[in-house]
Amino acid sequence: MIFRPLKYVKYAQKAVDKLSAIQPDFREKFDTDNYASWFYNQSSETLKLYSDDKEIYFLYIPVGTFSQNTNTWMWAWANEDSVEPRKFRTLKIKELGEKKKYENLINAHFDGDKYTGWELTSIAFDIIGGIGTYRVISDHLEVYFLLTEQISKEEVEKIESELIECSAHGKLRKAFICQHLNTEYKTGFEEAFDTYRGMELNEDDDLQAWCEECERERLKTDGWSDESMEFAKIKLVCERCYFAIKEFNLNAKKH
Helix, strand or coil: CCCCCHHHHHHHHHHHHHHHHHHHHHHHHHCHHHCCEEEEECCCCEEEEEECCEEEEEEEEEEEEEECCCCEEEEHHHCCCCCCHHHHHHHHHHHHHHHHCCHHHHCCEEECCCCHHHHHHHHHHHHHCCCEEEEEEECCEEEEEEEEEEECHHHHHHHHHCEEEECCCEEEEEEEECCCCCCCCCCCCEECCCCCCCCCCCCCCCEEEECHHHHHHHHHCCCCCHHHHHHHCCEEEEHHHHHHHHHHHCCCCCC
16 A cells, blocks of 8 residues: 555545535435446446336446455556546546645555545545446456436437447547548647547537648648548548547657
């Protein structure tokens, strides 16, 4: 277990107390204790609680996992097996840790005990917010979520219908890039608007990016034209591919 300075202990206890005051009302309002089963979908970032005669759905942000086998915690932002885009919202927690020098909020993976998951989820709730929290246990692994809103089955189906199947990353949100963007050589990176991993998109917005050459073609006609679109040959990729390409190209030399 990482050394816990007194300032951190006081802050963590305050966060636990805050969540402890809110959580019972959340559980009562949504009757979360009276569902027999659960299922969470990383691709759509939705949690389903259900029994034979009822079901309820929530959007979630993954907080992290605690292994009962090794007594270790891992933050969601560091979990390479997690495909949820909104896991990067937990980087806000790391930012606070770096500011306050709280090692438990900075380190990706560390030793803990049976209280660690609840404590760190309380801190996540304090920093990020939500309507409540939930934990599922799969084999030896405790998985912690911030629940952000209740949604309908129809809304879940709509979210899932807008995902694409990526051979490398599975089902994720779609993104559009020109034919020239890649992770082998740098081409520059222009996008329709500033983006970051896990960002919420308006209904009419998509992740869209193109290279420097496409930008020059686009500017010749003061916007996209048949000719510049033909030059770009826009293609579909998943969100993780999009940000991998963006990060690769961020330091590309400008011409």
